[in-house]
Amino acid sequence: MYAGMIDLDELTPNRESWLKTEVNPGETLLKFTNPFIIKNVNAKMPPVKPLPKLKKEFKKSSSLLADTSDERQCVLDLISPPRMWTDKDGTTWMQQVSPQPTHRCQIQLLREKVDNLLVETGARDFGICPRRIIIFQQAFDEIIRQVTISCAERGLILLRVRDELKMTFTSYKLMFDDLLVYCDKKITPLEESLIPLEEEKQSLEKDIQKIKDDIDALNMLYDITQRRIAEKRHVENESHKDLVKAHIRTMLQLKKLIAVVSKPVPQGSEDEEEEVVKRLKVHKIPVPEEKALKIAHEEMRRKEKRIRRMKIKTCKVLRMKKMNEKLKKLFEKDLLIKMKTPKESAKKIDSVDDITQMNK
Secondary structure, eight states: OOTTOOOHHHHOTTOGGGGSSOOOGGGOSSOBOOOEEESOTTOOOOOOOOOOOSHHHHHHHHHHHHHOHHHHHHHHHHHSOOEEEEOTTSOEEEEOBOOOOOOHHHHHHHHHHHHHHHHHTTOOSSSOOHHHHHHHHHHHHHHHHHHHHHOHHHHHHHHHHHHHHHHHHHHHHHHHHHHHHHHHHHHHHHHHHHHHHHHHHHHHHHHHHHHHHHHHHHHHHHHHHHHHHHHHHHHHHHHHHHHHHHHHHHHHHHHHHHHHHTSOOOTTOSOHHHHHHHHHHHTTOOOOOHHHHHHHHHHHHHHHHHHHHHHHHHHHHHHHHHHHHHHHHHHHHHHHHHOOSHHHHTSOOOOHHHHHHHHO
16 A cells, blocks of 8 residues: 555454455555666665745745756655565566646546446445545545646645644544443443343243243143033033933833823722733833832832821811810800909900910
8 A cells, every 4th residue: 555545454443344345555546657677776765855844944945846856756755655566586666656747537537436446345425434535545645646746835735634634533543442442341341240131031031931831731731621521521411411311201101100000900800910011001101121110119109108198197187276276165165154353354365375274
């Protein structure tokens, strides 16, 4: 690279993505002369005067710079130092900033070349971009060269402006680096404090995932058990319905059987069972087995016993009522006879117990 050109590594040490496409230093926008051979490498080059600092020095040196081409070349060398390299044969070559003037068409070509370089290198249109900075620095050096050829004083002023811009840019870069170091010092303990939080977060996420898996497994188990319970309930309902139907059928058969068997057997029949079987055949009732017949006979006997008991109880109750009525009438008559005074007749008889006590 030419002198005064900022290296990308120094400009953006932490931004490797910007270093993928660099501007080729051999294809600089600053115009150089054709390379020529240097016979004596150790030969002393003419000393370059330092930049004038006062206005008086400008006035003194302006006449010399405007007249002599050597002084103009010295100012051009301040823009960028001469290039020197050695071939395999050992010959040393050198290039200097070109002192040839520039025409209007060459300036238009320079503008097109700048636009093409911005597109080829992928420079950004806005914000900080090292590629765009390098391209515009080279273009600014070329403009300084063109101005220096026509007027050396203007070239010196532009050189000072360029150096001042580089100094401000470098100071901003140093401030930025210091800020990065300060931020690193502050961020490092924060990052270290975040490590246990990240671990806790990961453990909590694992626990959450485990709980979700357990919930899914329990939901699946719940669905399976619900299905099994529904199937079991359906089977039980079907079997219960069949059992109820069978009980209803047997109950109807037993009712018919009891109705037939409960009829009194006519006199002169020798065997009751034969008579019952005949009745069943007449009513088209299937003849039951011995157990069914026994059950029917037992049920019929129980019913008869219940009826007899109920009749006996009703008779006893009626008798007791009649006896109570008779006793009340007798007690009332005896009381009226035994009463001597009207005061005693006015007494109220509350219950049968009072009457019995008075009789005694």
